[in-house]
Amino acid sequence: SQQGEEDPQALSIQEGENATMNCSYKTSINNLQWYRQNSGRGLVHLILIRSNEREKHSGRLRVTLDTSKKSSSLLITASRAADTASYFCATDGMDSNYQLIWGAGTKLIIKP
Amino acid sequence: DTAVSQTPKYLVTQMGNDKSIKCEQNLGHDTMYWYKQDSKKFLKIMFSYNNKELIINETVPNRFSPKSPDKAHLNLHINSLELGDSAVYFCASSQDGTAWANYGYTFGSGTRLTVV
Numbered sequence: 001s002q003q004g005e006e007d008p009q010a011l012s013i014q015e016g017e018n019a020t021m022n023c024s025y026k027t028s029i030n031n032l033q034w035y036r037q038n039s040g041r042g043l044v045h046l047i048l049i050r051s052n053e054r055e056k057h058s059g060r061l062r063v064t065l066d067t068s069k070k071s072s073s074l075l076i077t078a079s080r081a082a083d084t085a086s087y088f089c090a091t092d093g094m095d096s097n098y099q100l101i102w103g104a105g106t107k108l109i110i111k112p
Numbered sequence: 113d114t115a116v117s118q119t120p121k122y123l124v125t126q127m128g129n130d131k132s133i134k135c136e137q138n139l140g141h142d143t144m145y146w147y148k149q150d151s152k153k154f155l156k157i158m159f160s161y162n163n164k165e166l167i168i169n170e171t172v173p174n175r176f177s178p179k180s181p182d183k184a185h186l187n188l189h190i191n192s193l194e195l196g197d198s199a200v201y202f203c204a205s206s207q208d209g210t211a212w213a214n215y216g217y218t219f220g221s222g223t224r225l226t227v228v
Contacts, residue, residue, distance in 0.1 A: 045216025102155040
């Protein structure tokens with residue numbers, strides 16, 4: 001089942017701008033993960049944030065988690081053409097039998 | 113030194129045929145998965161194996177049969193292929209799988225199956 005819902009479904013910005021994607025989920029979670037998928041490729045793990053964490057950074061990526069709103073955001077600063085990809089959130093839910101529940105993804109296009 | 117490798121990358125076959133997709137991981141992970149990604153990019157778990165034992169078997173037609181000869185390999189065999197089976201199939205592995213995830217999954221590059 002699809003628990004996570006990414007927003008927006010598609011985002012097109014100029015190179016150098018910041019890109020923000022959001023993910024909402026429905027049930028309590030243990031952690032939330034973000035993945036990137038380049039066209040025609042497999043998914044690549046970006047960041048895992050636990051339910052007791054509020055913010056996490058990795059290079060140009062910043063992830064926030066608000067468990068009261070059941071939402072997370074992924075911020076990519078100073079975007080580059082190579083950031084063009086689809087971005088997925090996945091949650092490790094309390095009642096998901098330890099399997100990840102995936103959102104439908106945000107397609108990000110960085111225009112040169 | 114590919115972490116999760118799956119073959120073939122592309123598979124075009126006729127309806128009714130039987131085909132297999134192979135997956136191997138060299139990460140020493142205990143858990144392996146098969147996912148199906150449809151044309152709208154939805155990812156759906158199909159199967160999960162932990163140390164060669166089936167732990168997740170979602171509602172998948174029994175034409176799909178996974179086989180794990182050892183914990184580094186998880187193959188997917190599909191009988192009597194149908195048009196609706198056309199999709200991209202991803203193999204993945206993780207260090208967890210029977211507990212809360214502490215690590216991300218590592219995915220293969222996918223097998224694009226086209227049934228004609």
